[in-house]
Amino acid sequence: MNRDDRFVDLRSDTVTIPTETMREAMRTAVVGDDVYGEDPTVNRLEALAAERLGKEAALFVPSGTMGNQIALLTHGRRGEEVILEEQCHIYSFEVGGPAFLAGLLTRPLRGTYGILDPLEIQETIRPESLHTPRTALVCLESPTNRGGGTIYAPTLLQDISRVAHNAGVAVHLDGARIFNAAVAMGIPAAEFARPADSVMFCVSKSLAAPIGSLVVGGHEFIERARRFRKLLGGGMRQVGVIAAAGIVALETMVDRLAEDHKNARLLANGLAQIDGVEIDLKQVQTNIVIFAVRRPDVSASMLTQKLREGRILVHQISADSIRCLTHKDVSREGVLQTLELIRQIMVS
Numbered sequence: 001m002n003r004d005d006r007f008v009d010l011r012s013d014t015v016t017i018p019t020e021t022m023r024e025a026m027r028t029a030v031v032g033d034d035v036y037g038e039d040p041t042v043n044r045l046e047a048l049a050a051e052r053l054g055k056e057a058a059l060f061v062p063s064g065t066m067g068n069q070i071a072l073l074t075h076g077r078r079g080e081e082v083i084l085e086e087q088c089h090i091y092s093f094e095v096g097g098p099a100f101l102a103g104l105l106t107r108p109l110r111g112t113y114g115i116l117d118p119l120e121i122q123e124t125i126r127p128e129s130l131h132t133p134r135t136a137l138v139c140l141e142s143p144t145n146r147g148g149g150t151i152y153a154p155t156l157l158q159d160i161s162r163v164a165h166n167a168g169v170a171v172h173l174d175g176a177r178i179f180n181a182a183v184a185m186g187i188p189a190a191e192f193a194r195p196a197d198s199v200m201f202c203v204s205k206s207l208a209a210p211i212g213s214l215v216v217g218g219h220e221f222i223e224r225a226r227r228f229r230k231l232l233g234g235g236m237r238q239v240g241v242i243a244a245a246g247i248v249a250l251e252t253m254v255d256r257l258a259e260d261h262k263n264a265r266l267l268a269n270g271l272a273q274i275d276g277v278e279i280d281l282k283q284v285q286t287n288i289v290i291f292a293v294r295r296p297d298v299s300a301s302m303l304t305q306k307l308r309e310g311r312i313l314v315h316q317i318s319a320d321s322i323r324c325l326t327h328k329d330v331s332r333e334g335v336l337q338t339l340e341l342i343r344q345i346m347v348s
Protein backbone atom coordinates (compact mmCIF):
# COMPACT_ATOMS: atom_id res chain seq x y z
CA MET A 1 0.00 0.00 0.00
CA ASN A 2 1.22 3.47 -0.77
CA ARG A 3 1.34 6.37 1.65
CA ASP A 4 -1.09 8.23 -0.55
CA ASP A 5 -1.80 6.96 -4.02
CA ARG A 6 -4.10 9.81 -4.93
CA PHE A 7 -0.94 11.63 -6.04
CA VAL A 8 0.94 11.19 -9.29
CA ASP A 9 4.41 11.33 -7.80
CA LEU A 10 7.05 12.19 -10.39
CA ARG A 11 9.58 13.65 -7.94
CA SER A 12 11.83 10.61 -8.02
CA ASP A 13 11.86 6.87 -8.63
CA THR A 14 12.94 6.44 -5.01
CA VAL A 15 9.25 6.77 -4.05
CA THR A 16 8.40 3.37 -5.54
CA ILE A 17 6.86 1.00 -3.04
CA PRO A 18 7.92 -2.65 -2.72
CA THR A 19 5.88 -5.25 -4.61
CA GLU A 20 3.83 -7.98 -2.94
CA THR A 21 6.44 -10.51 -4.07
CA MET A 22 9.11 -8.47 -2.29
CA ARG A 23 7.09 -8.30 0.91
CA GLU A 24 6.54 -12.05 0.86
CA ALA A 25 10.26 -12.65 0.20
CA MET A 26 11.09 -10.33 3.11
CA ARG A 27 8.70 -12.15 5.44
CA THR A 28 10.17 -15.56 4.66
CA ALA A 29 13.86 -14.61 4.25
CA VAL A 30 16.42 -16.92 5.86
CA VAL A 31 18.71 -14.64 7.87
CA GLY A 32 21.90 -14.60 9.94
CA ASP A 33 24.38 -12.04 11.22
CA ASP A 34 25.76 -10.33 8.13
CA VAL A 35 28.65 -8.70 10.00
CA TYR A 36 29.85 -12.29 10.56
CA GLY A 37 29.16 -12.93 6.87
CA GLU A 38 26.46 -15.38 7.94
CA ASP A 39 23.33 -14.01 6.29
CA PRO A 40 22.59 -16.40 3.42
CA THR A 41 20.12 -13.99 1.80
CA VAL A 42 22.63 -11.11 1.75
CA ASN A 43 25.28 -13.47 0.41
CA ARG A 44 22.87 -14.52 -2.33
CA LEU A 45 22.10 -10.90 -3.27
CA GLU A 46 25.81 -10.01 -3.33
CA ALA A 47 26.57 -13.00 -5.56
CA LEU A 48 23.69 -12.12 -7.87
CA ALA A 49 24.80 -8.46 -8.09
CA ALA A 50 28.39 -9.45 -8.87
CA GLU A 51 27.17 -11.84 -11.55
CA ARG A 52 24.81 -9.32 -13.18
CA LEU A 53 27.59 -6.70 -13.29
CA GLY A 54 30.25 -9.18 -14.38
CA LYS A 55 32.50 -8.50 -11.37
CA GLU A 56 34.10 -10.81 -8.81
CA ALA A 57 32.35 -9.58 -5.69
CA ALA A 58 29.75 -7.22 -4.24
CA LEU A 59 28.93 -5.48 -0.98
CA PHE A 60 25.38 -4.67 0.20
CA VAL A 61 25.12 -1.16 1.66
CA PRO A 62 22.23 0.88 3.11
CA SER A 63 22.30 3.65 0.47
CA GLY A 64 23.81 4.75 -2.81
CA THR A 65 25.52 7.63 -1.04
CA MET A 66 27.26 5.27 1.37
CA GLY A 67 28.21 3.01 -1.52
CA ASN A 68 29.84 5.86 -3.44
CA GLN A 69 31.62 7.18 -0.36
CA ILE A 70 32.95 3.71 0.45
CA ALA A 71 34.27 3.48 -3.12
CA LEU A 72 36.05 6.85 -2.72
CA LEU A 73 37.55 5.78 0.62
CA THR A 74 38.74 2.52 -0.91
CA HIS A 75 40.23 4.02 -4.09
CA GLY A 76 41.81 7.20 -2.76
CA ARG A 77 44.01 8.44 0.04
CA ARG A 78 43.85 11.79 1.84
CA GLY A 79 45.09 14.67 -0.31
CA GLU A 80 44.66 12.78 -3.56
CA GLU A 81 42.37 14.04 -6.28
CA VAL A 82 39.17 12.78 -7.88
CA ILE A 83 37.97 13.99 -11.29
CA LEU A 84 34.21 14.15 -11.70
CA GLU A 85 31.38 16.05 -13.36
CA GLU A 86 30.22 19.23 -11.64
CA GLN A 87 26.56 18.24 -11.37
CA CYS A 88 27.15 14.61 -10.47
CA HIS A 89 25.66 13.13 -7.33
CA ILE A 90 29.01 12.44 -5.66
CA TYR A 91 30.15 16.04 -6.05
CA SER A 92 26.89 17.96 -5.64
CA PHE A 93 24.52 15.84 -3.57
CA GLU A 94 26.55 13.85 -1.06
CA VAL A 95 26.99 16.64 1.47
CA GLY A 96 30.67 17.18 0.71
CA GLY A 97 31.48 13.56 1.50
CA PRO A 98 34.62 13.36 -0.68
CA ALA A 99 36.26 16.10 1.42
CA PHE A 100 34.67 15.21 4.73
CA LEU A 101 35.19 11.46 4.70
CA ALA A 102 37.95 10.40 2.30
CA GLY A 103 39.80 13.75 2.43
CA LEU A 104 39.94 13.91 -1.35
CA LEU A 105 40.33 16.99 -3.48
CA THR A 106 37.58 17.23 -6.06
CA ARG A 107 38.28 18.40 -9.59
CA PRO A 108 34.88 19.05 -11.20
CA LEU A 109 34.60 19.29 -14.99
CA ARG A 110 31.58 20.50 -16.92
CA GLY A 111 30.08 17.80 -19.10
CA THR A 112 27.54 17.88 -21.90
CA TYR A 113 24.30 16.84 -20.23
CA GLY A 114 26.51 15.38 -17.54
CA ILE A 115 28.69 13.36 -19.92
CA LEU A 116 32.47 13.90 -19.77
CA ASP A 117 34.91 13.80 -22.65
CA PRO A 118 37.94 11.44 -22.65
CA LEU A 119 40.33 14.09 -24.00
CA GLU A 120 39.36 16.56 -21.31
CA ILE A 121 39.89 13.88 -18.67
CA GLN A 122 43.28 13.06 -20.17
CA GLU A 123 44.29 16.72 -19.94
CA THR A 124 43.05 16.97 -16.36
CA ILE A 125 44.92 13.95 -14.97
CA ARG A 126 48.04 15.32 -13.31
CA PRO A 127 51.48 14.03 -14.20
CA GLU A 128 53.65 12.78 -11.31
CA SER A 129 55.17 15.69 -9.46
CA LEU A 130 56.48 16.41 -5.98
CA HIS A 131 54.21 19.45 -5.81
CA THR A 132 50.81 18.38 -7.04
CA PRO A 133 48.12 16.12 -5.62
CA ARG A 134 48.12 12.68 -7.19
CA THR A 135 45.07 11.99 -9.36
CA ALA A 136 43.65 8.81 -7.84
CA LEU A 137 40.25 8.40 -9.38
CA VAL A 138 37.78 9.33 -12.11
CA CYS A 139 34.11 9.09 -11.15
CA LEU A 140 31.54 8.74 -13.91
CA GLU A 141 27.78 8.81 -13.48
CA SER A 142 25.58 6.82 -15.86
CA PRO A 143 22.74 7.30 -16.37
CA THR A 144 23.28 10.85 -15.19
CA ASN A 145 20.83 12.32 -12.73
CA ARG A 146 21.04 16.11 -13.25
CA GLY A 147 22.24 15.46 -16.78
CA GLY A 148 18.69 14.28 -17.41
CA GLY A 149 19.16 10.51 -17.55
CA THR A 150 21.74 10.55 -20.33
CA ILE A 151 23.90 7.47 -20.84
CA TYR A 152 27.60 6.87 -21.44
CA ALA A 153 27.81 4.36 -24.29
CA PRO A 154 30.06 1.40 -23.43
CA THR A 155 32.62 2.57 -26.03
CA LEU A 156 32.87 5.95 -24.32
CA LEU A 157 33.32 4.26 -20.93
CA GLN A 158 36.07 2.15 -22.48
CA ASP A 159 37.81 5.22 -23.95
CA ILE A 160 37.73 7.08 -20.64
CA SER A 161 38.86 4.05 -18.67
CA ARG A 162 41.77 3.49 -21.06
CA VAL A 163 42.91 7.08 -20.54
CA ALA A 164 42.59 6.72 -16.77
CA HIS A 165 44.20 3.29 -16.47
CA ASN A 166 47.13 4.29 -18.69
CA ALA A 167 47.86 6.99 -16.13
CA GLY A 168 47.41 4.62 -13.18
CA VAL A 169 44.10 6.19 -12.23
CA ALA A 170 41.11 4.08 -11.14
CA VAL A 171 37.54 4.48 -12.46
CA HIS A 172 34.41 4.32 -10.32
CA LEU A 173 31.03 4.23 -12.02
CA ASP A 174 28.10 5.70 -10.13
CA GLY A 175 25.51 3.52 -11.82
CA ALA A 176 22.66 4.21 -9.41
CA ARG A 177 20.31 3.51 -12.35
CA ILE A 178 22.61 1.28 -14.41
CA PHE A 179 19.77 -1.11 -15.29
CA ASN A 180 17.86 1.77 -16.86
CA ALA A 181 20.88 2.30 -19.13
CA ALA A 182 21.05 -1.43 -19.89
CA VAL A 183 17.36 -1.67 -20.80
CA ALA A 184 17.40 1.59 -22.79
CA MET A 185 20.36 0.46 -24.91
CA GLY A 186 19.39 -3.21 -24.96
CA ILE A 187 22.75 -4.41 -23.64
CA PRO A 188 23.67 -6.22 -20.41
CA ALA A 189 24.63 -4.05 -17.43
CA ALA A 190 27.95 -5.91 -17.36
CA GLU A 191 28.91 -4.20 -20.63
CA PHE A 192 28.81 -0.84 -18.86
CA ALA A 193 30.56 -2.18 -15.78
CA ARG A 194 33.45 -3.92 -17.55
CA PRO A 195 35.75 -0.92 -18.08
CA ALA A 196 35.22 0.38 -14.52
CA ASP A 197 37.13 -0.80 -11.44
CA SER A 198 34.07 -0.45 -9.25
CA VAL A 199 30.38 0.24 -9.72
CA MET A 200 27.65 1.34 -7.34
CA PHE A 201 24.01 0.69 -8.18
CA CYS A 202 20.74 1.06 -6.27
CA VAL A 203 17.94 -1.46 -5.90
CA SER A 204 15.95 1.22 -4.06
CA LYS A 205 15.09 3.36 -7.07
CA SER A 206 13.19 2.15 -10.15
CA LEU A 207 13.78 -1.46 -9.14
CA ALA A 208 11.41 -0.73 -6.23
CA ALA A 209 13.17 -2.41 -3.31
CA PRO A 210 12.56 -0.42 -0.11
CA ILE A 211 16.24 0.00 0.82
CA GLY A 212 19.68 -0.78 -0.46
CA SER A 213 22.50 -0.40 -2.91
CA LEU A 214 25.45 -2.53 -3.97
CA VAL A 215 29.09 -1.81 -4.60
CA VAL A 216 30.71 -4.26 -7.00
CA GLY A 217 34.34 -4.79 -7.96
CA GLY A 218 37.26 -7.21 -7.57
CA HIS A 219 37.60 -9.49 -4.51
CA GLU A 220 40.41 -7.51 -2.99
CA PHE A 221 38.64 -4.16 -3.54
CA ILE A 222 35.43 -5.43 -1.95
CA GLU A 223 37.27 -6.83 1.07
CA ARG A 224 38.83 -3.42 1.72
CA ALA A 225 35.47 -1.74 1.04
CA ARG A 226 33.90 -3.99 3.71
CA ARG A 227 36.15 -2.43 6.35
CA PHE A 228 35.02 1.06 5.32
CA ARG A 229 31.38 -0.01 5.44
CA LYS A 230 31.97 -1.11 9.04
CA LEU A 231 33.76 2.19 9.78
CA LEU A 232 30.79 4.20 8.52
CA GLY A 233 28.34 2.18 10.60
CA GLY A 234 26.96 0.31 7.62
CA GLY A 235 27.58 -3.17 9.04
CA MET A 236 24.07 -4.54 9.48
CA ARG A 237 22.94 -7.72 11.19
CA GLN A 238 19.92 -9.85 10.08
CA VAL A 239 19.63 -7.67 7.01
CA GLY A 240 18.55 -10.54 4.79
CA VAL A 241 15.01 -9.26 5.47
CA ILE A 242 15.94 -6.32 3.27
CA ALA A 243 18.30 -8.06 0.87
CA ALA A 244 15.43 -10.43 0.02
CA ALA A 245 13.62 -7.53 -1.67
CA GLY A 246 16.81 -6.66 -3.55
CA ILE A 247 16.93 -10.17 -5.01
CA VAL A 248 13.34 -9.85 -6.21
CA ALA A 249 14.23 -6.43 -7.64
CA LEU A 250 17.06 -7.85 -9.74
CA GLU A 251 15.10 -10.91 -10.78
CA THR A 252 11.75 -9.35 -11.63
CA MET A 253 11.93 -5.58 -11.97
CA VAL A 254 14.57 -4.96 -14.64
CA ASP A 255 12.73 -5.77 -17.86
CA ARG A 256 9.73 -3.63 -16.98
CA LEU A 257 11.92 -0.48 -16.95
CA ALA A 258 11.19 -0.23 -20.69
CA GLU A 259 7.68 0.84 -19.72
CA ASP A 260 9.05 3.73 -17.63
CA HIS A 261 11.18 4.83 -20.56
CA LYS A 262 8.12 4.78 -22.82
CA ASN A 263 6.23 6.92 -20.33
CA ALA A 264 9.17 9.34 -20.06
CA ARG A 265 9.15 9.62 -23.86
CA LEU A 266 5.40 10.24 -23.83
CA LEU A 267 5.83 12.96 -21.21
CA ALA A 268 8.75 14.59 -23.04
CA ASN A 269 7.05 14.57 -26.43
CA GLY A 270 3.92 16.07 -24.90
CA LEU A 271 5.90 18.77 -23.09
CA ALA A 272 7.67 19.69 -26.33
CA GLN A 273 4.25 20.60 -27.77
CA ILE A 274 3.42 23.07 -24.99
CA ASP A 275 4.14 26.76 -25.50
CA GLY A 276 6.51 28.12 -22.89
CA VAL A 277 8.12 24.75 -22.18
CA GLU A 278 11.68 24.18 -23.31
CA ILE A 279 12.96 20.65 -23.56
CA ASP A 280 15.71 18.92 -25.50
CA LEU A 281 14.31 15.57 -26.61
CA LYS A 282 17.81 14.20 -27.29
CA GLN A 283 18.45 14.36 -23.57
CA VAL A 284 15.58 12.00 -22.75
CA GLN A 285 17.16 8.55 -22.88
CA THR A 286 15.88 6.77 -19.78
CA ASN A 287 13.24 7.59 -17.13
CA ILE A 288 14.23 11.20 -16.39
CA VAL A 289 12.66 14.25 -17.99
CA ILE A 290 14.06 17.71 -17.29
CA PHE A 291 12.40 20.77 -18.76
CA ALA A 292 12.56 24.55 -18.37
CA VAL A 293 9.66 26.95 -17.96
CA ARG A 294 10.10 29.88 -20.31
CA ARG A 295 7.27 32.27 -19.62
CA PRO A 296 7.54 35.65 -17.92
CA ASP A 297 4.28 35.12 -16.03
CA VAL A 298 4.74 31.46 -14.98
CA SER A 299 7.75 30.47 -12.90
CA ALA A 300 8.95 26.93 -12.27
CA SER A 301 7.99 27.27 -8.61
CA MET A 302 4.52 28.49 -9.53
CA LEU A 303 4.06 25.56 -11.91
CA THR A 304 5.31 23.13 -9.26
CA GLN A 305 2.86 24.57 -6.73
CA LYS A 306 -0.11 24.48 -9.09
CA LEU A 307 0.67 20.89 -10.04
CA ARG A 308 0.77 19.98 -6.36
CA GLU A 309 -2.70 21.50 -5.92
CA GLY A 310 -3.77 19.15 -8.73
CA ARG A 311 -2.16 16.20 -6.88
CA ILE A 312 0.83 15.94 -9.18
CA LEU A 313 4.28 16.08 -7.60
CA VAL A 314 7.37 17.19 -9.52
CA HIS A 315 10.82 18.30 -8.40
CA GLN A 316 11.95 21.86 -9.07
CA ILE A 317 15.72 21.71 -9.56
CA SER A 318 16.60 25.33 -10.35
CA ALA A 319 14.99 28.75 -10.75
CA ASP A 320 13.56 27.74 -14.12
CA SER A 321 13.70 23.98 -14.38
CA ILE A 322 11.77 20.96 -13.22
CA ARG A 323 12.64 17.28 -13.10
CA CYS A 324 10.20 14.40 -13.48
CA LEU A 325 10.97 10.71 -13.14
CA THR A 326 8.76 7.92 -14.37
CA HIS A 327 8.61 4.65 -12.46
CA LYS A 328 6.39 1.66 -11.74
CA ASP A 329 3.97 3.63 -9.57
CA VAL A 330 3.23 6.18 -12.31
CA SER A 331 0.91 4.92 -15.02
CA ARG A 332 0.49 6.08 -18.59
CA GLU A 333 -2.77 7.70 -17.42
CA GLY A 334 -0.82 9.57 -14.75
CA VAL A 335 1.52 10.94 -17.39
CA LEU A 336 -1.38 12.03 -19.62
CA GLN A 337 -3.05 13.67 -16.64
CA THR A 338 0.20 15.53 -15.89
CA LEU A 339 0.49 16.78 -19.46
CA GLU A 340 -3.13 17.92 -19.44
CA LEU A 341 -2.69 19.91 -16.24
CA ILE A 342 0.57 21.53 -17.42
CA ARG A 343 -1.19 22.49 -20.65
CA GLN A 344 -4.04 24.08 -18.70
CA ILE A 345 -1.68 26.02 -16.43
CA MET A 346 0.43 27.24 -19.33
CA VAL A 347 -2.49 28.57 -21.39
CA SER A 348 -4.26 30.26 -18.50
Ligand SMILES: *Cc1c(COP(=O)(O)O)cnc(C)c1O
Pocket residue numbers: 062063064065066068089090141143144145174176177202204213
Ligand atom coordinates in the same frame (compact mmCIF):
# COMPACT_ATOMS: atom_id res chain seq x y z
C1 LIG B 1 20.11 8.44 -5.98
C2 LIG B 1 21.51 8.55 -6.44
C3 LIG B 1 22.57 8.24 -5.59
C4 LIG B 1 22.44 7.99 -4.10
O1 LIG B 1 21.54 7.09 -3.68
P1 LIG B 1 20.87 7.19 -2.21
O2 LIG B 1 20.44 5.79 -1.99
O3 LIG B 1 19.74 8.16 -2.34
O4 LIG B 1 21.90 7.63 -1.25
C5 LIG B 1 23.84 8.28 -6.13
N1 LIG B 1 24.04 8.59 -7.42
C6 LIG B 1 23.03 8.89 -8.25
C7 LIG B 1 23.34 9.20 -9.67
C8 LIG B 1 21.73 8.90 -7.79
O5 LIG B 1 20.74 9.24 -8.62
